[in-house]
Amino acid sequence: MARRCRHRELVPLAALISKELKGEKIERPCVRFGSAAQSRKGEDYFLVKTDCQRVHGNPNSTFSVFAVFDGHNGNAAAIFTRENLLSHVLGAIPRGISRDEWLQALPRALVAGFVKTDKEFQSRGETSGTTATFVIVDGWTITVASVGDSRCILDSQGGVVSLLTVDHRLEENAEERERVKASGGEVGRLSIVGGAEIGPLRCWPGGLCLSRSIGDMDVGEFIVPVPYVKQVKLSSAGGRLIIASDGIWDALPSEMAAKSCRGLPAELAAVQVVKEALRTRGLKDDTTCIVVDVIPPDNLVVTPPSSPKKMSKFKSFFRRRSRDSASKLTKKLSSVGIVEEIFEEGSAMLSERLGNESSSSVHTSAGLFMCAICQMDLAPSEGISVHAGSIFSTSSKPWEGPFLCASCRNKKDAMEGKRPSGFKGL
Numbered sequence: 001m002a003r004r005c006r007h008r009e010l011v012p013l014a015a016l017i018s019k020e021l022k023g024e025k026i027e028r029p030c031v032r033f034g035s036a037a038q039s040r041k042g043e044d045y046f047l048v049k050t051d052c053q054r055v056h057g058n059p060n061s062t063f064s065v066f067a068v069f070d071g072h073n074g075n076a077a078a079i080f081t082r083e084n085l086l087s088h089v090l091g092a093i094p095r096g097i098s099r100d101e102w103l104q105a106l107p108r109a110l111v112a113g114f115v116k117t118d119k120e121f122q123s124r125g126e127t128s129g130t131t132a133t134f135v136i137v138d139g140w141t142i143t144v145a146s147v148g149d150s151r152c153i154l155d156s157q158g159g160v161v162s163l164l165t166v167d168h169r170l171e172e173n174a175e176e177r178e179r180v181k182a183s184g185g186e187v188g189r190l191s192i193v194g195g196a197e198i199g200p201l202r203c204w205p206g207g208l209c210l211s212r213s214i215g216d217m218d219v220g221e222f223i224v225p226v227p228y229v230k231q232v233k234l235s236s237a238g239g240r241l242i243i244a245s246d247g248i249w250d251a252l253p254s255e256m257a258a259k260s261c262r263g264l265p266a267e268l269a270a271v272q273v274v275k276e277a278l279r280t281r282g283l284k285d286d287t288t289c290i291v292v293d294v295i296p297p298d299n300l301v302v303t304p305p306s307s308p309k310k311m312s313k314f315k316s317f318f319r320r321r322s323r324d325s326a327s328k329l330t331k332k333l334s335s336v337g338i339v340e341e342i343f344e345e346g347s348a349m350l351s352e353r354l355g356n357e358s359s360s361s362v363h364t365s366a367g368l369f370m371c372a373i374c375q376m377d378l379a380p381s382e383g384i385s386v387h388a389g390s391i392f393s394t395s396s397k398p399w400e401g402p403f404l405c406a407s408c409r410n411k412k413d414a415m416e417g418k419r420p421s422g423f424k425g426l
């Protein structure tokens with residue numbers, strides 16, 4: 001269970017702002033959580049781990065992981081992913097780097113970890129698949145990686161609800177439909193006798209409604225495990241995350257889920273959200289919910305800003321970290337008042353997600369001769385740049401890393417529709 005945080009003393013937001021401006025260190029937040037689930041098919045799994053350490057043996061480097069896995073066509077992929085995804089992600093982060101570098105390395109490591117987990121699971125020859133919504137909480141920084149339609153929402157101080165994931169459902173994601181079609185898949189509804197079409201949009205072969213997942217070796221390789229990743233930094237007022245499978249989201253819009261549990265401690269909040277979903281829709285699907293409160297540390301409670309503004313669009317709520325000459329003062333103020341958006345990328349193309357070795361600041365020496373996905377050692381002659389084109393196309397940077405082993409390179413080509421069959425072969 002999470003540590004207790006007692007609310008003793010109220011500190012006005014203005015005091016915190018001035019504290020930050022004076023350069024005083026605001027302590028690490030307190031993380032409290034609760035979970036609740038109702039099973040129908042037994043294919044939902046979740047992971048809670050609050051004692052991870054960036055630096056082994058250093059309790060000051062502790063971070064937490066929360067994840068939901070909603071399996072389909074069996075539970076094997078969900079179980080395998082729960083058991084392996086975290087270590088595959090951590091295994092892709094260079095050693096001996098600072099906290100800032102570690103946070104910067106996370107988006108790439110998440111992509112590598114997701115793809116490696118998918119590859120490993122498929123090599124077992126089992127046919128099930130799973131969504132994965134994987135959340136890392138380190139201090140006030142939240143990093144979310146997700147494939148499928150298990151969402152993570154953020155209810156920040158001030159009552160603004162925002163989505164930290166995108167839904168990889170063919171029905172709702174036009175961009176993903178285009179990608180799947182461009183990679184050789186077909187998108188359409190199920191046809192019944194007489195030609196009538198029913199149900200949500202699915203991809204063929206396979207008939208899956210999702211455009212991204214882990215596992216699913218019996219559908220086309222264009223159903224990729226490359227996650228959408230978003231990294232934000234909460235203000236020192238904190239916020240609440242709600243991570244849940246579609247059993248919740250098919251019953252409750254994000255706003256309603258957030259509202260239904262406001263004011264409750266995390267443990268009760270998770271139970272309340274599940275209860276609310278069941279009340280609305282009944283138990284039609286596995287329903288899993290984790291509520292995570294990232295709040296100011298012991299005896300420090302921030303009074304929320306008065307009269308929160310409602311924003312019609314989620315996007316407008318975020319302030320991107322400015323790379324221009326904005327003064328430090330403005331930057332600090334913005335990071336206290338609203339959530340700071342640090343990173344966001346959803347492309348399914350590995351060459352875009354793994355970046356250039358030369359442009360990534362973190363220690364490249366170790367990575368040069370290591371596969372960027374499976375972390376296998378490569379002989380100098382063996383690695384193929386992630387940027388190298390096929391024999392039919394020329395790439396601008398075929399000599400730059402990161403590099404992939406032959407097997408991971410094969411997978412990359414298949415995901416992008418460059419392998420003739422388009423099926424997941426082994």
Ligand SMILES: [Zn+2]
Nearest residue numbers: 371374405408
């Ligand atoms: Zn590899």
